[in-house]
Amino acid sequence: MKNIAIFASGNGSNAQKIIDHFKGNDQVSVKFILCNKPGAGVFNIAEKEGIPSVLINREDFYKSDNYVVLLKEAGIDLVVLAGFLWKVPANLIEAFPNRIINIHPALLPKYGGKGMYGHFVHEAVVAAREQESGITIHYVNEHYDEGAPILQEKCVLSENDTPEDVARKVQALEHQWFPIIVERLLTTL
Ligand SMILES: Nc1nc2c(c(=O)[nH]1)N[C@@H](CN(C=O)c1ccc(C(=O)N[C@@H](CCC(=O)O)C(=O)O)cc1)CN2
């Protein structure tokens, strides 16, 4: 059995796609959904899917090993950041070397780093009149968006695309590829 923990901060559409992908697979379990935003939509997904959820406490997250202990005791094999908006601290990264991955809604290294999340990314891409955008799935290190890349996929943009149009095109790539990459990585662990 391979065990996944998903970290999210928002609606959880990527979490839902990953959960759906492994339904019927008795070798993979989504053990926890952890979120730092009270009332986030991902909590509704956890409840609907019968997956234990955890509201992350900032003090504990950055000043204790409580979440490392929780994940280790649950036998988590892969930590998946799916729209998680806090920086993962060094103790968690050290406890799960090459076992934490993230999806970024742009073609890193462009449009990454502090402040580059959600609609801010797509607004910057449109402002720069980029002709393409896409996704980057990467390992997580102690800096935002600088971990080793795992996959990049592109989408073509038109000059009339709004940030919302870009978000739609990018999200389609996320939903298509993130579950596949999670499954592919689990086979290597
Ligand atoms: N140690 C790491 N932690 C995280 C990474 C990472 O690569 N290394 N990726 C992020 C996800 N992310 C981009 O993919 C990202 C998320 C959020 C931010 C950001 O600027 N956050 C704000 C706070 C926003 C909020 O609390 O609502 C901030 O830090 O001021 C940048 C990039 C997940 N964690």
Ligand SMILES: NCC(=O)N[C@@H]1O[C@H](COP(=O)([O-])[O-])[C@@H](O)[C@H]1O
């Ligand atoms: N830099 C991090 C970042 O911007 N992550 C982005 O947050 C969204 C979460 O959507 P979801 O909650 O519907 O999965 C996704 O588009 C993901 O790429």
